[in-house]
Structure formats: C-alpha cells, structure tokens
Amino acid sequence: MNILGIESSCDDTSAAVLTSEGVKSNVIASQSIHLKFGGVVPELASRAHQKTISQTVEQALEEASTSLDEIDAIAVTQGPGLMGSLLVGLCFAKGLALSKGIPLVGVNHMDAHIYANFIDYTPEFPFLCLTVSGGHTQLVYVKAPFEHEILGKTRDDAAGEAFDKIGKILGLPYPAGPVMDKLAKEGDPKFHKFPQALANEGLDFSFSGLKTSALYYIQDKDEEWVQDHMNDICASVSEAISGVLIKKLKRAVKQTGVKTIALAGGVSANSMLRSKTQSLAEEMGLNLYSPQMSYCTDNAAMIAITGRMKAELGEFDELDIKPFASI
Numbered sequence: 001m002n003i004l005g006i007e008s009s010c011d012d013t014s015a016a017v018l019t020s021e022g023v024k025s026n027v028i029a030s031q032s033i034h035l036k037f038g039g040v041v042p043e044l045a046s047r048a049h050q051k052t053i054s055q056t057v058e059q060a061l062e063e064a065s066t067s068l069d070e071i072d073a074i075a076v077t078q079g080p081g082l083m084g085s086l087l088v089g090l091c092f093a094k095g096l097a098l099s100k101g102i103p104l105v106g107v108n109h110m111d112a113h114i115y116a117n118f119i120d121y122t123p124e125f126p127f128l129c130l131t132v133s134g135g136h137t138q139l140v141y142v143k144a145p146f147e148h149e150i151l152g153k154t155r156d157d158a159a160g161e162a163f164d165k166i167g168k169i170l171g172l173p174y175p176a177g178p179v180m181d182k183l184a185k186e187g188d189p190k191f192h193k194f195p196q197a198l199a200n201e202g203l204d205f206s207f208s209g210l211k212t213s214a215l216y217y218i219q220d221k222d223e224e225w226v227q228d229h230m231n232d233i234c235a236s237v238s239e240a241i242s243g244v245l246i247k248k249l250k251r252a253v254k255q256t257g258v259k260t261i262a263l264a265g266g267v268s269a270n271s272m273l274r275s276k277t278q279s280l281a282e283e284m285g286l287n288l289y290s291p292q293m294s295y296c297t298d299n300a301a302m303i304a305i306t307g308r309m310k311a312e313l314g315e316f317d318e319l320d321i322k323p324f325a326s327i
Helices: 032-037 042-063 083-100 109-118 159-169 176-184 208-219 223-228 230-256 271-284 300-312
Strands: 003-007 012-019 022-030 073-079 104-108 127-132 137-144 147-153 260-264 287-289
Touching: 003 042, 003 083, 003 300, 012 042, 012 300, 022 042, 022 300, 042 083, 073 083, 073 109, 073 300, 083 104, 104 109, 104 300, 109 127, 109 137, 109 260, 109 300, 127 230, 137 230, 147 230, 159 176, 159 208, 159 230, 176 230, 176 271, 208 230, 223 230, 230 271, 260 271, 271 287
Parallel strands: 003 073, 073 104, 127 260, 260 287
Antiparallel strands: 003 012, 012 022, 127 137, 137 147
16 A cells, blocks of 8 residues: 655654555654744644645655555544644645545554554564653553553653753753763763662653752752763763663563563664663563664654554544544
C-alpha cells in the first residue's frame, strides 16, 4: 500500500510517503518562531501549521515521485497533542480524503512513536517499549499490534520536558535536550549527583524534583562558574535522567519476562540513554530495537507506518473523526 502520512501534533509540520519499497520521503518543517519564548506557544504553532502544511505535503509527494492518485490511504495524527495543531493536520487530511476518495486512518501519536521501530525492523511480539519524549514518558508492554498495556508513566514532568526546563535554567536555547546531549559528551556524569526520584520503587517516573534540585544547585553558583562547568552539569543531569529510565526498564523486563526491548520518542536519540540501553540489552541477553535518529522526533514517517499497519488490519476511519488533546 502507498501511504501518505501527515503529522502536526505540536510544532513540526511533517508529511511522508511510504510504499512497499519503504519511506520514499519524510519532510519536516520545523517552527523557529518559538525559540524566543523558550517553549511552544500553541496559538503560534497552529498558525504556522496552516501556512506550511500544503507545501509540506506537496514536497513529500514530489520527493517520492508519487501523485495523490497513487495513494491508497492517508494516515494522520489524531492525538494526543495541541488541539489547534491537531485540527490543522486532521482537517487538511480530511479534505484530501474527501476530494480524492482516499480512505482515512487516524493514528495515535504515542502508538506511532512505538511503531517507528517497524520502519526498518520487525521486532518480535511481545516486547517492552520505553517511550520518552518532551510530553510523555511511558513503559509500554506491547503484546501484539495495537494491544498495549502501560506499565509505568510519569507522574509530573516528562523526561524531555525535564531536559528542556533545566536547559532553560542553564541559559541554553530551546529545545535544550539535543544541546545538553552534545555538551554532556564532553562532561563528567559523576560531577554532581542529582536525585533519581522513585528509582527504587514501581515503574512510574517523576522528574519534577530533579528540575527543582537543578534550579537550587545552579542558583547557588555564579554565572562564570556555571559556564566553566556546563559540560559536567549537562552530563550529570543526563546521568540522573537516563539512570532512572534504565532502572525502570530493567525492572519491567524482569516483571514481564520479555526478550525484546525497544526505544521510542525524541529523547530516545539521547546518546547516553542509547548507550545504557545497549549495555542493558547485552547484560540481560535482550534484542534491542531503536529507530533511526530521523524517526525519533515527531515525523510523518512514523504516522505512515502505523497507518499502514492499521489499514492492513482493515481499521479505517470515517471523515467525522475528532482530534484528542490528551490520552
């Protein structure tokens, strides 16, 4: 099946074409307007989506050398996400589907992060997926296609949100996660021991305490000292976040007895987390899957692969489907 994927859940407008030969295009139009605010402004995000979505879809079709007449289904993010942003993508997809008589498939954004692993690989069911992004942190037991059980989730801030908020405290540009990852590679992860909340209990996560701890720690230092030790601070924060993620993942593996684990979400591109996950897989004799870097952050290729999996199961949607902001 030839699938056109459309993603607009937050501040990236993306369109992709997936065929039997794989991903033929994956166009992402990022929004720079939010940089000066240090975070995504929902109203500005939806307006930016309106301006770019048409040309983004056109570019994806052009790069894939595919016309709408060759598309068998349109997969579009239905939620969760920012309501205004979701409405832009969903309404545009509905318009294409109606005008061309193409079947429509609504996709859960969190499911899509998990199934991004299926773009290049075929993980064996059941498996555990650690989904870490700016808005969510979850441990998901994937029993079969679209048969999931959330074993653990964040009680407050998500891992990516913690990176961004601590990065803002450090004066780093938004989004701070990738910048902190780069700086952490040159730092000492044992420089300062930040707290790992709930590390020794259950499978839920909590990162708000880490954010507060980092705030108090940095406030006590002068600006020059912080700049001189920026790499070490970033490495220590990365150690605290990745450390608790791995402890929970290991505990979940023991509870479920799975032989396969996967990473998903924007924070799964974090180099320290990837390294620790690889070490855990080797230690426990597990199969490990993680998407290419370009499929970790929000993108339409992951929407397309998830839409194709649903279409192959005959799970199509009517044109009256509605977006949902939260899970």
